[in-house]
């Protein structure tokens with residue numbers, strides 16, 4: 001039987017994280033309007049706080065059996081605001097790739113760094129098999145040439161896991177991932193991207209120009225080159241199975257904030273939401289609000305199911321994509337619905353709702369768009385191959 005009941009202690013942990021996440025709201029508008037600035041590594045008010053790891057009492061969100069709570073923690077952290085982080089992030093998407101595809105030696109060597117992951121290029125995003133960046137073998141090195149765009153954590157990361165092809169004629173079998181540390185000659189951060197939302201978030205564009213990295217920087221090891229799936233697609237797919245529900249949880253934390261703000265404003269206007277009463281007997285705005293809350297809850301349940309399967313060490317490929325597709329759609333509809341309910345208050349920059357509406361959009365784009373998730377879901381359920389349904 002599935003049970004998502006939390007212990008009293010875990011409920012307190014989540015309350016404490018939500019309360020701490022409110023610190024970010026003080027800074028949210030400033031960094032939204034001053035996109036060229038970088039928020040400090042740690043917000044001053046967060047410095048002396050214990051941090052949620054100490055509240056977990058020796059447990060870690062990466063521990064086995066901690067995925068469901070980990071998703072709830074993720075949503076609680078973004079409830080205050082998403083784009084301004086309270087603390088320096090422990091790692092980026094590249095760290096997940098290193099854990100999934102790196103050898104024990106590579107994990108030991110680079111695990112302490114903050115690592116971005118660069119797959120996307122101009123002309124290649126949803127279909128990574130079209131990666132054009134090349135990695136040409138030259139003695140004990142690979143020489144990387146190409147361009148990467150929209151790299152999350154890209155300016156501040158210590159290094160990146162970059163995707164490049166070692167053999168353009170080999171298709172996806174030729175694509176491998178390379179760890180490139182900042183400061184390597186030929187590796188340049190060319191700009192911080194300007195965006196619709198999550199403007200405080202650090203998103204970079206890179207160029208590799210005759211950038212030489214040792215053979216040992218190929219994730220999984222050099223000998224994997226001959227094997228399809230090693231150091232490349234399989235590794236990254238493992239990464240995404242772990243992170244897709246988390247991306248949905250990030251968005252759902254923000255849309256929960258939008259719902260809570262909307263409920264408060266409705267109450268101030270004398271419209272109370274009556275839980276348990278029939279929706280038909282309630283004010284039209286309350287009815288609309290309840291529909292949005294139901295959408296939010298359904299999406300959160302798909303996230304928890306994907307995490308619950310991971311906790312049981314069962315395959316969750318399908319469920320991760322369902323959580324990402326459902327979450328990405330729900331957060332857009334929920335924040336948009338909140339704006340519809342509140343009208344001018346919803347679009348005013350006096351409040352954060354309009355910002356949250358912009359911020360959630362990304363959760364339906366990166367780490368596989370909603371359309372791509374729907375393709376994966378359809379293929380899995382109907383039993384079609386990648387070539388039969390694309």
Ligand SMILES: Cc1cc2nc3c(=O)[nH]c(=O)nc-3n(C[C@H](O)[C@H](O)[C@H](O)COP(=O)(O)OP(=O)(O)OC[C@H]3O[C@@H](n4cnc5c(N)ncnc54)[C@H](O)[C@@H]3O)c2cc1C
Pocket residue numbers: 093116117118119120123124125126127149150151152153195203362365366367368369370371372375390
């Ligand atoms: C803020 C931000 C941060 C990002 N961070 C990273 C990062 O850290 N690392 C990284 O590598 N990338 C990152 N990305 C890139 C992101 O993963 C891509 O934008 C995304 O995968 C979509 O790729 P694309 O932009 O090339 O769009 P395209 O692949 O060109 O797709 C355009 C549209 O067509 C749809 N589409 C494409 N193929 C199909 C199909 N077969 N069937 C139906 N619809 C389809 C897509 O869903 C989309 O709506 C980031 C992007 C943003 C905006």
